[in-house]
Amino acid sequence: MAGATRKVGKTGAANAITADLVAVLVAVTDGEPKIMTIANDGALPSGPFEFAHRSLQTGLRAWVEAQTGHPLGYVEQLYTFADRGRGGDAKSLHSISISYLGLTREDKVGKGFQAHWSGWYEYFPWEDQRAGLSASLAKTLASRLRAWAKSADTTALQRERWQRAAITFGLDERDWNEELVLQRYELLYEAGLIPEAARDRSTAAAVIPGRPMTGDHRRILATGIARLRAKIKYRPVVFELMPAEFTLLQLQRSVEALAGRLVHKQNFRRLIEQQQLVEETGAIAAETVGRPAKLFRFRHGVLAERAVAGTKLPLSRT
Amino acid sequence: MAGATRKVGKTGAANAITADLVAVLVAVTDGEPKIMTIANDGALPSGPFEFAHRSLQTGLRAWVEAQTGHPLGYVEQLYTFADRGRGGDAKSLHSISISYLGLTREDKVGKGFQAHWSGWYEYFPWEDQRAGLSASLAKTLASRLRAWAKSADTTALQRERWQRAAITFGLDERDWNEELVLQRYELLYEAGLIPEAARDRSTAAAVIPGRPMTGDHRRILATGIARLRAKIKYRPVVFELMPAEFTLLQLQRSVEALAGRLVHKQNFRRLIEQQQLVEETGAIAAETVGRPAKLFRFRHGVLAERAVAGTKLPLSRT
DNA sequence: TTCGATTATGCTCAGGATAAGTATAAGCCA
DNA sequence: TGGCTTATACTTATCCTGAGCATAATCGAA
Missing domain, CATH: 3.90.79.10 (Nucleoside Triphosphate Pyrophosphohydrolase)
Known part of the structure; x- marks a missing residue:
């Protein structure tokens, strides 16, 4: 250009x-x-x-x-x-x-x-926080990230690196943010902790678990996961992944699978119902343990009825 | 492929x-x-x-x-x-x-x-809703859209068209959604109400106000405006557009300019302050009518301190 | 038949965030 | 000084959210 x-x-x-x-x-x-x-x-x-x-x-x-x-x-x-x-x-x-x-x-x-x-x-073991990370993975990650931070030249840079790692990976009492998939991948790449980095820079370093991919592909996948995790929160896209009929628990499990985190059951239901995203089919789920659940279907109408809203500004009414 | x-x-x-x-x-x-x-x-x-x-x-x-x-x-x-x-x-x-x-x-x-x-x-007159649309533009838009809807073959299609127009343009008592910039442009294109449509399809139709651009450019601009309007709500990007020091009203005017809507003054301030996005410089704005305002600057720290959050799921704590 | 395990579903309650407005402060200018 | 304008503080009712308790329905084993 x-x-x-x-x-x-x-x-x-x-x-x-x-x-x-x-x-x-x-x-x-x-x-x-x-x-x-x-x-x-x-x-x-x-x-x-x-x-x-x-x-x-x-x-x-x-x-x-x-x-x-x-x-x-x-x-x-x-x-x-x-x-x-x-x-x-x-x-x-x-x-x-x-x-x-x-x-x-x-x-x-x-x-x-x-x-x-x-x-x-398989490609991003650290992104599955539903049951917490396995103790070994958590320990490996934390120690490798700390080593990377410490390997910086100046103390200022060391602190900066550790802060970045702590924010993206939810260390030091910080909350985990499931949307930072790409940032985590980029940081691991930069720190030389994944095979792709070793391949591109021909530096042999100790890598952490997680299957690599050709070329840029794992980075592209990270971009996709991040986008999807952000999207499920404000657009009803989960339904594209569900069968025609499903129970609310199945829906919840799908959201949890994508987000890599567990959600509060009752509050999840309240959210779904108040948004009127689903309607009962009248049928009941078979083959279950415990009390059988009602089956629901996605209300395709919502897509036509309203412009499924984005987030808000403190608008004034005049 | x-x-x-x-x-x-x-x-x-x-x-x-x-x-x-x-x-x-x-x-x-x-x-x-x-x-x-x-x-x-x-x-x-x-x-x-x-x-x-x-x-x-x-x-x-x-x-x-x-x-x-x-x-x-x-x-x-x-x-x-x-x-x-x-x-x-x-x-x-x-x-x-x-x-x-x-x-x-x-x-x-x-x-x-x-x-x-x-x-x-200039390119999207209908996107500026800060003072409401001019009476003439509002009338032109509504009548042209209604005519387009009516020109469909079946009544089902007519209703569908009008519903789309009403949702995207906030007609029939619906709320205006400032993020639907691209959808509005695409609809106007489809309805043949802008010069680009006439040019591409060589159908001469009555167009509505708004300056056209070469090729796809107005569509690209619509994409950019939509993206920016969505972004200012959850990432502190407005500050990239502000001078180093500014009053809260100037900040508010910038947000309003981008969003094309007016916001509630007091609530806007509370929002900004509680997020700790800005800090006082100590100085006071000169050259103003009315009570002079404090000057603020963006706290660059926030970018490093927290992973400026996305939106939420009803997470469970276990 | 009853108890326990398991899942579904309904309901409550406190705290925080939001929308909207009222009140007061601090300048300028006629 | 009084009126105009903008800044900023405070109030109130309402809604949303996180969290937990309680009850319902089903199955299978005691």
Whole structure:
């Protein structure tokens, strides 16, 4: 982007590049969030960008449909990456990756495809705080982060590093913030605690648990998880991941799975009901232990009825 | 993106495309939101994507700095567009636009550049609800939207159209939602009520007030405004647009300018103060009518101290 | 048949946040 | 000095939220 205010459309043909689409496809089964993976579960589904479709979104939809045999529910663009450092060689500079988040219900992948569903916490063990972290992981994380902080040159920098680690990982009595998925990943990368960092910088360091992925893919996945965790709080997107009928506990378990945290049962119900997001089907859940639960369905009407609100300003009425 | 799960990086060299960067650069002066424009104020600053920088962001920063002579504060990626329909000819299909939102303080643009700052409500008159819409604009809008709804074939479709219009534009006693900037623009486009629609589809229709832009640019601007309006509610980004010292009323006027709505003065102050976002400088504003106000500055500390929170789930403490 | 385990669902209650307004303070200017 | 304007403090009713208690319905084992 040279220092000229050129008119739009006059793009220099010299700057030809290639574009890839990368997809974070999410489903939830039995209270576990899954993502679609390929290449022996070491990569996100991706492929070259083609111009056969009206838009990037429709192209992605068609492609996923061809892969899984059923339509994609909710789709949203995540981010476009073109960074050098991460990709590796200089050649990668001439390629950009446009990433998408897609929500669907898990389904059998068509025969002849190598795609699978993998639990997303395989790649981010520290993001699952539902039962608290395992004692060993918690200890490893804390000590490695502290070591990284201490390895800084000045005490000011040391304190700064530790503060960052403490904020993002909820250490030192701070609260855990489930939305900081990307910040945590970036920090671990910077601290050299994950295999991708060692690979890109050829520094061998002690890494922490969590499966790596090709190229930037784990970073893209982190972006997707973060986006989804933020989104479920103000848009009714969870329902894209649920079957047509479900109990409130199943709904709660799905939210907990995505957020990586447990929620208060009664308050969760009150929230859902007061927003009138669901309605009873009249049926009752079978095959349960304990008192059987009512089945609910999503009220599709809400999408049409109201512009499912964002957050608030202290508006004045005049 | 053909139906194959190829391994990442194996991009077909046949699919070479060009990429543009487009920037929505925002400043607020005297309680009016401005955007940087070029080409006689008919386009957003943009240019071909080059690979001279480490990332897209640093490229954008360097470019803006060269243009305006001072550094860019906050930068965030907006969206990557590659749609056919909008661009016009088939050739545009082979180009994608990566758009960014940038916040800065207005400043003189360096000599020899054609860039200017334009008020963003020139392009979206209906988005400024601070004093309510002018009677004429309100009437024009409502009647044109109603006509569009009525022109649908079936009564079901007519009702659906009107409901959409009513929700997005706050008609029929509904509340205005300032975040639906893009939805409103898209609806007006679909209804053929803006020049861009007439241009793309060569249908001559009665258009409503509001200055058009080249290509997709007004849509990109709508995306930027929507993003910013959502963001000011949960991240302290307004401060990127303020001078080093300001009164609380100036801060309020800036928020109102961006949101396009008036806020309750006392409650706004309480909100700001309880979040401890600002601190008194000790100085007092000069040159005012009425009682002089205290000057405040942004507490940069908050960015480091806490992970400025997102919204909430009904968490359980166990 | 009853008890215990398990899950569902209803209800309460205190504390905090919010919306809206009233009251008072501190300048300027005629 | 009185009136105009803006700043800032305080009040009040209402709603929302976190947290916990109580009861209901089902199953299976004693």
